Amino acid sequence: MPVPLPLSSPRPGGHSGSRSGDKAAGPATAAGRTLAVLAAFGPEHSSLSLSEISRRTGLSLTTTHRLVGELREWGALERAADGRYGIGLRILELGALAPHGLQLRELALPYLDDLHHATRGNVHLAVRDGHDVVYVESLRARGAVQVLSRLGGRWPLHATGTGQVLLAYASPEVQQEVLASPLRRFTANTITDVEQLRRTLAEVRRTGVAIAENQLTAEALALAVPVRGPGDEVVAALGVTVQRAVVKSHAVIPVLAATARGISRALGAPSVSTVDPRSVRRTTQPDLH
Amino acid sequence: MPVPLPLSSPRPGGHSGSRSGDKAAGPATAAGRTLAVLAAFGPEHSSLSLSEISRRTGLSLTTTHRLVGELREWGALERAADGRYGIGLRILELGALAPHGLQLRELALPYLDDLHHATRGNVHLAVRDGHDVVYVESLRARGAVQVLSRLGGRWPLHATGTGQVLLAYASPEVQQEVLASPLRRFTANTITDVEQLRRTLAEVRRTGVAIAENQLTAEALALAVPVRGPGDEVVAALGVTVQRAVVKSHAVIPVLAATARGISRALGAPSVSTVDPRSVRRTTQPDLH
DNA sequence: GAGACGCCTTCCCCCGGGCGGAAGCCCGGC
């Protein structure tokens, strides 16, 4: 048997708590194998040949062939002219139904658009999924910086402004889990120290704003604030990423906060009090360089 | 055995040509059953309980329970606080990889945004999937008309402006199939006559613009033009929907065409010649009322 | 041109995973 490569999913973090054993769940079940075929696709591999799928999943060519056929017939995969496979529109269609996903997006889009025009930065709306932050919408500044914030993008919570907001307001269990897991480094400024992260989260809770400089991408300043739902719980995070030094963050934060208030209100949140600008001025995260 | 309800997929139109027999493919296979669970979700049913899924798929409660469990663990489904299930973010993430989907969207978004601001109408980018048009992006006018054009929305080709464009430039086989199939009526103005549709498509090809009045939604005027790819083939359709009589269509068409040219160029299309405004003026579709 | 290789497709048989019946659990309503 060939060594099964990446194989199963990166596991969405797992709000399911601690699973016993944590055995290297190879796709032992039929459903698992079906999903493994889908999981073979990723940002770096949006187009695969049959045998590539076979190798990446560890499934035999025969099985892969049959599964891909069924998935294609259903519309989950489609075959390009060159014979390679890609994700089909049926999946996009399904994804649009995600309650914390595009439904939220629909409502927030006009606000994001305004924010985008007001700040000329990259604007994102993100939600938490397990230990990751997932971008539910992303408006990129014309000809601007990095493209790390694609719609559907997924990053660890500790490394982005939006992620820090979502983590700061997550349940104690989730915070514990994340703080206990290894904190991957992306740039020199990524927070990888548990204590520092803990302090950062406390700051976020106190001020209502996360300020992340160069933590995921160099030369980027990310600002993020929470978005609240009907029960005043934090349901999403709203973020802006601007070129460092291009904009004074103090100028952006009020606009950002106002936008988040607008979205929260539209979501049915009670009277909102996200950010007190005065407190922010005093407590901006200690300069890291 | 209870009567299996909607059960299997509405079948994405089927570029696969004529399948023999066309047997009522119930989910006889394990993969099919897995997909049937996903297919139970739709725009009207974005949140389902376990037994609802069981009923809608026709699967036994036991099987449903197990499949839902696996799908949830993988991230394809998620369970809300009230115990009901919804589509998970993992699916959204996957859907973002669709080559004719959000990748196209990424590139086109800035153009769509400009168009949106210039026309103040609903702006859509759509691609063809079988006999349907699927919206890959949709910017709704603030507090505007209908919401029929959600991202991920799917409609028959003959009933929308974007669909007519995509159909007009589709392969003869696809056109044949659509013309041979029943044309569903949505409003009094929906084109349901084969001959009329044929003429409309010819007009679209001649002028490069589809003009659909009240065909899907009352009180809406939809304008759409093709977007072309590297080989000059039509890869998508760009559409604007405005309140009837609010805007003179002649004022919008040049902007629309220019935007489509911009996107086509960005996609690598050769020198473009989509619309000749003079021809359009003369050939606007015969007024239907 | 022969041969080798990689990729895809089809066929077929054996076996193990999946299916569903049944029973048990928890809730809320009458």
Next chain:
DNA sequence: GCCGGGCTTCCGCCCGGGGGAAGGCGTCTC
């Protein structure tokens, strides 16, 4: 309390699925 609906777990039989093997292409090498 009793009932009914929804969910979860258990278990045994059986059929769908897995993969080996073989065959059809097209391409590259020698």
